Amino acid sequence: MSSLTKQRSVQQDFREKMDEDELLNCMRCGFCLPACPTYIETGKEYYSPRGRIALMKAVRDGMIDAYEEVEHTLNVCLGCRACEPVCPAGVKYGHLLEEARHIFEQHKARSLPVKAVRKTVFEGLFPHQSRMQAATSLVGFYQRSGLQKVARKIGFLKLFPKMMAEMEKILPDVPKKKEMKGRRRHFPPIGEKKATVAFFAGCLMDTLFLKTNENTIRLLQLAGCEVVVPENQGCCGALHGHSGEKEKAKELAKRNIEAFEQTDADHIVLNAGGCGGYLVDYDHLLKDEKDWRERAKRFKNKVKDMTEILVELEFHKNVPLHLPGQILTYQDSCHLRNVMGVHDAPRKLLQAIEGAAFVELEGADKCCGSAGIYNILQPEMANQILDHKMEKVKMTNACTIVTTNPGCLMQMKMGIERHGLSGTMRAVHIADLLMEASVEKGNMGLQ
Incomplete structure (x- = not known):
């Protein structure tokens, strides 16, 4: 395909697929600027939401043909959607970003090795939980067999990119394959039944972070929930949607x-x-499919974060929570806060833990730099954001950083390692911390 033909094809797709009303809704007021991490770090307009929207509109209107530069600008975006809550016009920037990325991906000429890697990851691995279990179990074998100790001792990890070596240090202890496969699908409430909930297990959460899933289910039981875990569920599709693989994301949503x-x-x-954040956007993802859009809306309306349910059922008032004296702080998950609108619930739960003091983290609403696989694809910007985040964390004097998302958890662990704080600070998922706090009061052996 010639360069001119490609330009015309991209422009045509932008005209047909990009929501013109949404593009025009941006008033260029600048309220998004102080909320955007990449604008804060660079001070450059084209790394801001309004700047990126202006570039999308310029492509659509045929006023710009530097598509590689435009695509790079979009890829530097974290997709944290912090711009959306502060936008007075209510622009759905996240929807525009994903559609633009999808269009560019459809017209991208990738090398055969890159195509093979993307096909393996997006089609061969994440949609198939059995393969996720197999892949994760290899990491577990590496940890348990002694290979990890040997690799660290002889400096083998120095042969890999610095980011990969740092990631290896913070991986959780991976469960055995038989533990991942032998899970139950129904859990009765502890005490009076107050609700029936279906648990979305996820792909990485149900392999790499299986213990956190188990703790979440136990907490829901303690809150009076009957918990069912649908067997045929799978990956949410967020990784695909954020990477321009929209059609595969639709398949997973359905x-x-x-x-x-x-x-x-x-x-x-x-x-x-x-x-x-991706599950509650299924109605937008499937809005053009008549047979699915209403089903997607009904699905969306049932989705809740675990912290919301626990607070609604007054878990923190009915289950004694206690930890040894320590300061806790909380880093918001961008999509939990900016897309799902959950802000107060995690904080209420943490503030209910006796023996611990909760200190609000300045800039907790700002992205930590994880953003899915952003810290792998854009390590320089991700680390820059993380280093500034850790300076704020240090100001709290906290010894425990609490998160509500696996990516955030790994990123904050990375920050602890990078800043030499591993002996005095830890990062934990809120489900694990709450279970730890309830175990202190003797709530062991939940069935």
Whole structure:
């Protein structure tokens, strides 16, 4: 395809697929600027939401043909959507960003090796939980067999990019494959039944972070929930959607909708803010498909974060929570806060823990730099954002950083390592911390 033909094709797709009304809704007021992490770090207009929207509109109107530069600008965006809550016009920037990325991806000429890697990841791995379990179990074998100790001792990890070596240090202890496969699908409430919930297990959460999922289910049981875990559910599709693989994301959305429709649950509950932000956007993802859009809306209306359910059922008032004296602080999950609108619930739960003091983190609403796989694809910007985040964390004097998303958890652990704080500070998922706090009061052996 010639350069001119490609330009015309991209422009045509922008005209047909980009929401012109949404593009025009941006008033260029600048309210988004102080909320945007990449604008804060660079001070450059084209790294701001309004700047990126202006570039999208310029492509659509045929006023610009430097598509590689435009695509790079969009890829530097974290997709945290912090611009949306502060936008007086209510522009759905996240929807525009994903559509633009999808269009560019459709017209991108990738090398055969890159195509093979993307096909393996997006089609061969994440949509298939059994393969996720197999891949994750290899990491577990590396940890348990002694290979990890040997690799660290001889300096083998120095042969890999610095980011990969840092990631290896903060991986959680991976469960055995038989533990991942032998999970139950139904859990009765502890005490009086107050609700029936269907648990969205996720892909990485149900492998790499299986213990956190188990703790989440136990907390829901303690809150009086009957918990069902639909067997045919799978990856939420966020990784695909954020990477321009829109059609594959749709397939995964439909699969999850079908799986949860088979339950008679009051709510669909999850413990990963990144997944939640994508699940509640299923109605937008499938808006052009007549047979699915209403089903997607019904699905969306049932989705809740675990912290919302726990607070609604007054878990923090009915279950004694206690920890040894320590300062806690909380880093918001961007999509939990900016897309799902959950701000107060996690803080109420943390403030209810006796023996611990909660200190608000300045800039907790700002992205930590994880953003899915952003810290792998854009390590320089991600680390710059993380280093500034850690300076704020230090000001709290906290020894425990609490998160509500696996990516945030890994990123904050990375920050602790980078700043030499591993001996005095830890990062934990809120489900694990709450379970730890309830275990202090003797709530062991939940069934």
